[in-house]
Amino acid sequence: MILASIYQDGHSKNSLFREEDIAHKYNPTYTQRLLKKEFAAVGIELNTADLNEGKQIAFELHVEGRPLPPSSTTRYLVALENPYINTLNTDPDYFKQFKHVFTWNKKFFDLPNITPVMFPNEFISRPFTGFDQRDIFSCLINANKRFPVDLDVDLYQERLHVIRWYETNAPKLFSLYGMGWHKPPSGIGIAGKLARHWGRWRTRLYGYKPFPSYKGEVADKSDVMLRSKFSYCYENVRDVSNFITEKIFDSFLSGSVPIYWGADNVTEHIPSDCFIDRRNFIDTAELHEFLTSIDSVQFQSFQKAIENFVKSPKGLNFSAESFVSTIVSGIESQL
Numbered sequence: 001m002i003l004a005s006i007y008q009d010g011h012s013k014n015s016l017f018r019e020e021d022i023a024h025k026y027n028p029t030y031t032q033r034l035l036k037k038e039f040a041a042v043g044i045e046l047n048t049a050d051l052n053e054g055k056q057i058a059f060e061l062h063v064e065g066r067p068l069p070p071s072s073t074t075r076y077l078v079a080l081e082n083p084y085i086n087t088l089n090t091d092p093d094y095f096k097q098f099k100h101v102f103t104w105n106k107k108f109f110d111l112p113n114i115t116p117v118m119f120p121n122e123f124i125s126r127p128f129t130g131f132d133q134r135d136i137f138s139c140l141i142n143a144n145k146r147f148p149v150d151l152d153v154d155l156y157q158e159r160l161h162v163i164r165w166y167e168t169n170a171p172k173l174f175s176l177y178g179m180g181w182h183k184p185p186s187g188i189g190i191a192g193k194l195a196r197h198w199g200r201w202r203t204r205l206y207g208y209k210p211f212p213s214y215k216g217e218v219a220d221k222s223d224v225m226l227r228s229k230f231s232y233c234y235e236n237v238r239d240v241s242n243f244i245t246e247k248i249f250d251s252f253l254s255g256s257v258p259i260y261w262g263a264d265n266v267t268e269h270i271p272s273d274c275f276i277d278r279r280n281f282i283d284t285a286e287l288h289e290f291l292t293s294i295d296s297v298q299f300q301s302f303q304k305a306i307e308n309f310v311k312s313p314k315g316l317n318f319s320a321e322s323f324v325s326t327i328v329s330g331i332e333s334q335l
Contacts, residue, residue, distance in 0.1 A: 002335070003056065004039065005049040008032075008063040012050045030122040031320040038328045058335060059099075061327075065089045068097055076331055079103040080119055082236050082243065084151060099334060102327055104242040115330050118242070118269070120323035121249040123310065128255025128303050129226055131296035136228040137173040138166070138259075138291065141221050141250070144180030144211075153237040155261060162232055165284040167213050173288075174213055177224055181214040225254030229299065230291055234278070235262030244269060249318060251275075252310055257294075257302045259287065269314060273305040 008016050017036050021027040039046045046061070059074040064081045065088025077098040079089040083105065088094045092111060095101045101108070102117045109116055140163065146156040166174030218224050225231055233247040244263045251258035252274070260266060261278035281287040309315045316322055 002044045002058045003052055004044050004046050004059050004061060005052045005057050006046050006061045006063065007049055007066070009066070012048050014048050014051060016048065028122060031120045031323060034320055034324045035327065038324050042328060042332050044328075044332070059331065061331075062098075065091070065094060074099050076327075077101045077103075078117075078327065079105065080117075083240065084147065084153075084237055100330060102330070104244075106242050115326060117323050117326050118318045119245045120320040121246050121253075121318050123316075123319050123321075124222075124253055126222070126226075126253070128307070131229060131299040134227050134229045134256075136175050136224065138230040138232065138288075139175045139177060139224055139228040139256075140232040141177045141218065141224060142234075142247075143178050144183060147236075151237065153239055155234045155236055155238050158238075158261065159232070159234050162234075162284050163211060163213060165288075167211070169285070170288060171213060175215050175224070175228075176211055176213040177215050177218050177221075179217055181211045182209075184210040221250045222254045225251055225256045228254075228256045229294075230276070231256045231258055233258040233260045233262075233275075238262055239264040241265045242269075244318070248275065252306050255303050255306065257299065257306075259291075269317075271305060271309055274302065274309050 006016070015021075016029060016032045018029060019033075021029050036046050044058070049060070057073065059076060060071075062068075062075060062077045065077065065079060065086050067088075068075070075098045077095065077100075079086075079101060080103070081089055083090040089103065090105065090107070092108060095108065095111065095113065098113065100113050100115060101111075102115050104116065104118050106116070108114050140159060142159060147154055163174075163176055231251040233251050235243060235245060235247065237243070238261055240262070241264055244266060247262075248258045248260050248270070258275045259278055260275045263269075266275075266277075276287070276290070278287065281290065
């Protein structure tokens, strides 16, 4: 059996292959576990680096860019993180330190050591409930975060606009879920930090609720998505080609119709009849008016299109199986 080491922040002692991710609460580990299994099937034992210390390894697999010490060991990189969060994932000079890089970022597809992959998802087949069986009109499931600086492409702030619009105009037709919404939103600079600090004190002393639409955390998004007619699926940033994460697929796999905003080329990968494109509306008010016009027949049409897409070759390109197969076969062929 050939040995190989995997590096992923926050993980040691093969913790990233456990059923529950100890580094990121509620983060699914299906893809990581499948990766270990499929490497084993071709005679490669993949472990976190600490378990391979002092042993001869065939290669290192790095999940997301990080500063690297010099090494003669063959290295591979999986670069999936938002480029505004991990800038190494967009550095062609950094990519030269690896024998091969697996990424969705089409800016680098012409480099000689790049193999395209899309963001992986565990495709769970479950029956869809219909329009009338869904008691939540619309939902948003995200963590209460923001970028530390202002960005023109920031969609964290657009999520906030959605939340505030519904809390003011249609509170019974929107439910907010995720981590951290019991706290005020983060701010930039001293004024922003002071405002959040004061908001947290109001919460503790007076029972102030910074987000009245907040319903709590969820361990499994499908618990909410299966009850929701529509789900707001905004990426962290907009107009980054191919950056299509799990958000829209969480909605697809539960039969909830997604309202999507993110990758500028989303329709190159996902048919437009599967989702509602936020870019087609002036603001949340106009979008909401459209949502309220959708009846059970139109809703079923969306669900049928979603079902057909998920089973299609284009849809399966976003599966964990496709992602893992590309990485394992790509590395194995170079050993």
